[in-house]
Amino acid sequence: MSETLVEVRNLKQYFPVKVGFVKTIPLKAVDDISFTIGKGETLGLVGESGCGKTTAGRSILRLYKPTGGEVIFDGELITDSNITRMRKKMQMVFQDPYSSLDPRMTVEDIIGEPLDVHKLCANRKERRERILELMEIVGLNAEHATRYAHEFSGGQRQRIGIARALAVRPEFIVCDEPVSALDVSIQAQVINMFEELQDKLGVAYLFIAHDLLVVHHISKRIAVMYLGKIVEIADADELNGHPIHPYTESLLSAVPIPDPDVTRARKRIILEGDVPSPLKRPSGCPFRTRCRYATEQCAEECPTLTDRGGGHEVACWVK
Amino acid sequence: MDKEPSFKKNPLSLQIDLSKFSQESFAPATEEEKRQQDVMGESTTFFKDGMRKLFRNPLAVMSIIFICLILLVIIFAPMVVPYKYEEILSVEGRRDKGAKNLAPFTYSELEQKYIENGGTRFPHIFGTDEMCRDYFIRVVYGTRVSFFIGLFAAIIVLIIGMLYGSISGYLGGKVDLIMMRIVDIIYSLPDMLMIILLSVVLQETLQFPSGTFLARLGTSMVSLFIVFGLLYWVGMARLIRGQILSIKENEYILAARSIGAKPGRIIRKHILPNCLSVIIISTALQIPSAIFTESFLSFVGIGVKAPMPSLGSLANAAREGLQSYPYKLVFPAVMICLIVLSLNLLGDGLRDAFDPKLKR
Numbered sequence: 001m002s003e004t005l006v007e008v009r010n011l012k013q014y015f016p017v018k019v020g021f022v023k024t025i026p027l028k029a030v031d032d033i034s035f036t037i038g039k040g041e042t043l044g045l046v047g048e049s050g051c052g053k054t055t056a057g058r059s060i061l062r063l064y065k066p067t068g069g070e071v072i073f074d075g076e077l078i079t080d081s082n083i084t085r086m087r088k089k090m091q092m093v094f095q096d097p098y099s100s101l102d103p104r105m106t107v108e109d110i111i112g113e114p115l116d117v118h119k120l121c122a123n124r125k126e127r128r129e130r131i132l133e134l135m136e137i138v139g140l141n142a143e144h145a146t147r148y149a150h151e152f153s154g155g156q157r158q159r160i161g162i163a164r165a166l167a168v169r170p171e172f173i174v175c176d177e178p179v180s181a182l183d184v185s186i187q188a189q190v191i192n193m194f195e196e197l198q199d200k201l202g203v204a205y206l207f208i209a210h211d212l213l214v215v216h217h218i219s220k221r222i223a224v225m226y227l228g229k230i231v232e233i234a235d236a237d238e239l240n241g242h243p244i245h246p247y248t249e250s251l252l253s254a255v256p257i258p259d260p261d262v263t264r265a266r267k268r269i270i271l272e273g274d275v276p277s278p279l280k281r282p283s284g285c286p287f288r289t290r291c292r293y294a295t296e297q298c299a300e301e302c303p304t305l306t307d308r309g310g311g312h313e314v315a316c317w318v319k
Numbered sequence: 320m321d322k323e324p325s326f327k328k329n330p331l332s333l334q335i336d337l338s339k340f341s342q343e344s345f346a347p348a349t350e351e352e353k354r355q356q357d358v359m360g361e362s363t364t365f366f367k368d369g370m371r372k373l374f375r376n377p378l379a380v381m382s383i384i385f386i387c388l389i390l391l392v393i394i395f396a397p398m399v400v401p402y403k404y405e406e407i408l409s410v411e412g413r414r415d416k417g418a419k420n421l422a423p424f425t426y427s428e429l430e431q432k433y434i435e436n437g438g439t440r441f442p443h444i445f446g447t448d449e450m451c452r453d454y455f456i457r458v459v460y461g462t463r464v465s466f467f468i469g470l471f472a473a474i475i476v477l478i479i480g481m482l483y484g485s486i487s488g489y490l491g492g493k494v495d496l497i498m499m500r501i502v503d504i505i506y507s508l509p510d511m512l513m514i515i516l517l518s519v520v521l522q523e524t525l526q527f528p529s530g531t532f533l534a535r536l537g538t539s540m541v542s543l544f545i546v547f548g549l550l551y552w553v554g555m556a557r558l559i560r561g562q563i564l565s566i567k568e569n570e571y572i573l574a575a576r577s578i579g580a581k582p583g584r585i586i587r588k589h590i591l592p593n594c595l596s597v598i599i600i601s602t603a604l605q606i607p608s609a610i611f612t613e614s615f616l617s618f619v620g621i622g623v624k625a626p627m628p629s630l631g632s633l634a635n636a637a638r639e640g641l642q643s644y645p646y647k648l649v650f651p652a653v654m655i656c657l658i659v660l661s662l663n664l665l666g667d668g669l670r671d672a673f674d675p676k677l678k679r
Contacts, residue, residue, distance in 0.1 A: 063577055087579035100570040104592040113588075114578045164574070 005204050006037040006060070006090075006172055011069035013052075013059045017279060027278050029055040031228040032069070034305075037172070040198060042205040044219030044236065046212055046251070048275060052228040053208045054095070057174040060206070061092055073172070088118050091165035095177040097157035101149035107160055108145040111135065114167040134163040137200075138193065155186035159193070166197070174206045179214060191218055212255050216240055221311075224248050227278060227286040230305065234312040244314045246291050247271075285317065293318040372672040379668025382661035389658065393463040401441050402453035404460040405626040410440075414451075420644055421447040445650050449640065458650050461628040465610045466658070468540065468629075472547040472609035477602050479548060480555025485586050487556070488563030499560070502553045510550055514612070517549065518542045518621045539624050543616065547609060558601055562594035569593075596670045603666025607659035614655070630655050 011033050014026035030052045037043045047053050059066045062083050071078045078086050091114075094100035101110055111131050114120075121127035132142050138159040149157055158178060165173050175194065179187040195218060197203060209215045215222055216236050223233040224247065232245040243249045250269040257263055271290045276282055282289045288298040297317050305313040373379050402408070408418040410429045417427035423446045430440050445454035487498040521542035566572070567590065575585050591598075614631020616622030623629045630651040637647035 058573075061577055063573060084579050087577065092574070092577045094570050094574055096570055100574050102571040102575075102589050102593070104589075104595075113575065113580070117578055117580050117584070161574075164578070168578075 003039050004036045005039045005041075005074055006206075007072040008036070008060060009034050009070050009072070011056065011059055011071065012067045013055050013064055014067040025279065026067075028228050028281065029278065030059055033225075033228075033230045034069075035223055035230065035233060037204050037206060038220075039171070040202040040204055041221070042198065042207050042219045044215035044222040045206060045208045045225060046210060046215050046222060047225035048210060050275060050278070051225045052278075053210075053225055054176050056225070057092070057176050057206060057208050061087075061090055061174055063092075088168045089170050090172040090174070091168065091170040092174045092176060093158075093161050093165050093178045096181050097154050097161055098181070100161055101157055103148065103150055106146050106148055107135070107140070107152075110149065110160060111163045111167055114164060118168055120168065130167070134167055137166065137197070138163045153186075154182050155190060158182060158186075158190055162190075162193070162197075166201070166203075169201075170203060172204045172206070174208070176208050177210070178207075180209065180211065187214070194218060212240075212251060224251065227275065227281060229286055229315065231287065231316070232312075232314045233305065234314075235310070238310065238312055242312075244308060244312070244319050245287075245316050246293055246319065247287050285315075291318075369669075369673040373668055376668045376671065378664045379672075382664040382668070385657065385661045386665065389462060389466070393459055393466065396459045397456065400453070400456050400459075402456050404452070404457050404628060406452060408447065408451045408453065411438075416451070418443075418447050418451045420449055420640065422644075423646065446644075446646065448636070448647065454647065454650070457628045457633060458630070458654060461630040461633045461651060462654055462658070464540075464623055464627065464629040465613060465631070465655070468543060468613045469606035469610040469658075471544060472551070472612075473602050473605040475544060475548045476552045476555050476605050476609075477598070479552035481559055481591075481598065483552065484556035484559030485563055485590065488560035489567065489582060489586055489590065491564070491567075495560070499557075502556055505550060505553050508550070511615075513550055514546050514616065515619065515621060517546045518616065521545060522621070539622060543613060543622065547612075551605075551609075555601060555605070558597060559594060562597050563590050566590050566593050596673055599669045599673065600666045603662050603669070606662050610655065610658065 011030055012028070013030040014028050016024040017027045018024050033056060035043065045053050045056065055064065058064050060071050062071075062078060062080075065080075073086060073090060076082070076086075105113075108128075108131050111134055112127055115127055115130060121130060131145065135142060135145065140156065140159055140163070144152075144156075149160065152160065158181075162178075178194070179190050182190060191214060194205065194207075198205065205218070207215060207218055216239075219236050221233065222236050222239045223230050224239075224245065225231070226247050232239065232243070232248045239248065240252065243252050246269075250271050253266065253269045257266075269292075273290050276286070276289055282299070284300050284302050285291070285294075285298040286302075288294040291298065295318060301317075303315040303317050305315045307313050408415045408427075410433050413429070415427050415429045417429055419427075421427060421443055423444060424442050425446065426434065426440060426443070434440055443453055443455065445458060448454050448457065483498065483502075487495045518539070522538050525538045525541060527538065527541075563586075572585060572589055575589055580588070610630070613622055613629060614634065617629050617632035618635040623632060633651040634648055634655070637644070637651070641648055
C-alpha cells in the first residue's frame with residue numbers, strides 16, 4: 001500500500017437540533033468514522049441520501065467544525081490555526097455545478113480566486129497564464145475565460161469547478177457527488193477526466209457518490225456508510241465480489257447488470273422500511289431495524305470495524 | 320457513338336442538379352470556416368453588458384435623459400436667469416409692487432412701461448409668487464435642494480445600512496439576534512415624532528463657524544442628514560440582511576470558504592455583488608422617499624429655512640391661493656412627480672440590466 005496522505009480518526013460531526021423551546025439534542029450526522037487515503041489513491045464513499053457522506057467530506061475539510069476526532073494530513077494534524085495553509089493542499093469539487101459557481105464572476109475570476117486568496121501569482125500575466133493552463137487541463141477553450149458561468153452547460157460548469165479546485169495544485173480533493181447532477185453521457189466524460197487528472201497530477205480523491213458502478217469504476221477502495229457510520233470498507237473488487245455486511249449486499253443486489261440472464265438468475269434483496277431518523281437512532285447496530293440477520297446482540301452493542309483479512313473491514317456481529 | 324446520356328430535367332423536379340456543383344463544393348470545411356460557424360455571443364464584461372442592456376430599455380433611457388435634463392437646468396439656469404431666488408422684483412431700483420402673483424410669461428405694469436421705453440426684461444417663465452419673487456428660479460432652487468437632500472440621504476442610508484446589514488447577516492447567530500433587536504427598537508419609534516424632536520434639538524445645538532461648508536449648507540439641512548443617518552437606515556439594513564441570509568446558503572459561498580477566502584473577501588466579492596440589484600433599486604427608491612420627508616418637514620416649518628425654497632415648501636405655500644393661482648401648485652408638484660417617477664423607472668431598468676439571473 002502506498003504512503004498515507006489523509007488519515008481520519010474517529011471523526012464526529014453532531015449538529016444541535018432544537019426540540020421544544022430550549023432543549024437541543026445532537027443530530028449525529030457523522031458518528032465516529034475512521035479511514036485512511038494513500039497518496040494518489042481514490043477512496044469511494046457510498047451510501048444512501050442522508051447518511052452523512054457529504055457532511056463527512058465537509059468535516060474533513062473543516063468547512064464544519066468537527067465535534068470530535070481528528071484529521072491528519074501528510075503527518076500534520078489539521079487545526080483551526082493551520083487550516084488556511086492546509087486549504088492549499090486540499091480542495092473540494094461540489095455536487096451542484098449550478099449553485100457552486102458565483103453567477104457574478106467570469107470563469108477567469110472563478111478559477112483565479114484561489115490564486116488570489118493564496119497570492120500564488122506574482123503578476124497579472126502569470127495569473128492569466130496559469131488560468132489558461134488550468135482551463136486547458138480540464139478541456140475548456142481559452143476564449144471561454146471571459147464568460148459567465150450561466151453561459152455554460154452542466155458538464156462545462158463542472159469542469160470549471162474542477163479547474164478551480166486544481167488551481168492551488170492540491171494533493172487531495174474531496175469530490176462531493178461531482179457527477180450526480182449531470183447527464184449520463186456527460187458523467188462518463190467527467191469521470192474519465194478525474195481519472196486522467198489523477199494519472200497526470202497524482203492527486204488523491206475522496207469520491208463521494210451514491211452510484212456504486214461509478215464508484216467501483218474510479219475507486220481503489222470503497223467505504224460504505226449507513227446512518228453516519230462506516231459499515232464496510234474494502235478494496236473495490238473485493239467489495240464488489242464478496243460483500244459481507246448485509247447492507248452492502250442489498251446495495252449491490254440493486255446495481256443493474258446489463259445481462260438479462262444474470263439479472264433473471266440473481267436474487268434482489270429488498271430492504272424493508274425506511275432509514276431511521278438520525279435523531280432516533282436504533283440502539284446497538286444502526287442497521288439492525290432493517291437487517292435480515294439481526295439478533296439480540298445487535299440491539300445491545302454497536303459492532304466496530306474488524307479486519308476480515310486483506311484489509312476488508314466490516315462492522316457486523318452476525319457475518 | 321459513345322455519347323453521354325443526357326436527360327432533360329423536368330422543370331418541376333425537386334431533385335438536386337449535381338452538375339451545378341463542382342468537386343470543391345464538397346471539400347471538408349477548414350478550421351477557420353468551422354470557427355465562423357460557432358454561434359457564440361460576443362463576450363463582454365459585466366459592466367459593459369449591463370450598460371448595453373440598460374440602454375436598450377426605452378423607459379430607462381427616457382428617465383436617464385430626463386434626469387440629465389433636470390440636472391442641467393438646476394446647474395445652469397441660475398447663471399442664465401438674472402433673478403435670485405430670494406430677490407423681490409424691482410424695476411430700475413424701484414420696488415415693483417404690481418409684480419405680485421403674475422401668471423406665466425406676463426409682465427407687471429411697471430415692467431411693461433419699462434419695456435415700452437426700450438428696456439429688456441427677462442420673462443417670468445412660471446410667473447411670480449405672492450411676495451413678488453420670480454417663481455421659475457424658486458422652483459429651480461427648490462429642485463436643487465430636494466435633489467441634493469434626496470441624493471445625500473440615500474447615500475448615507477446606503478452606507479450605514481449596508482455595513483450594518485451585511486455584518487449582521489453574515490455573522491448570524493447571536494450577533495444577528497442582538498443587532499436585529501436594535502433595529503427593531505429603532506423601527507418601533509414613531510419616526511415623524513423622532514424627526515421633529517431631533518431636528519428641533521439639533522438646530523438648537525448645532526452651531527457651525529461661519530464660512531465653512533457646513534455653515535453654508537445650514538443647520539437645518541445638516542440636521543436632516545443626521546436624522547436620516549440615525550433613523551432611516553434600518554429598512555436598508557433589514558433588506559440587505561435578508562438578502563445575505565439567503566445568498567449565504569448558496570454553495571458558491573461554501574466553495575469560497577473551501578478555497579480559504581476570508582469573511583471580508585466573501586462579503587465583498589461574492590455576497591454584495593449578488594445583492595447588488597436589490598441595493599440599487601432600494602437606493603433609487605430611497606431618494607424619492609427622502610424628498611417626501613424633506614417636503615413634510617418644510618411644511619411643518621423645521622425643514623429648509625425660508626427664504627431657501629424646496630419643492631415641498633413651494634407646494635405647501637401654493638395651497639393658500641390654490642383657487643386663484645393653481646399653476647403655483649402644479650409646477651412643484653409636477654416636478655416632484657417627474658423626479659420620483661424617473662428615479663423609480665431608472666431603478667427598475669438598472670435592476671433588469673444588472674441581474675444575470677433575469678437574462679433572457
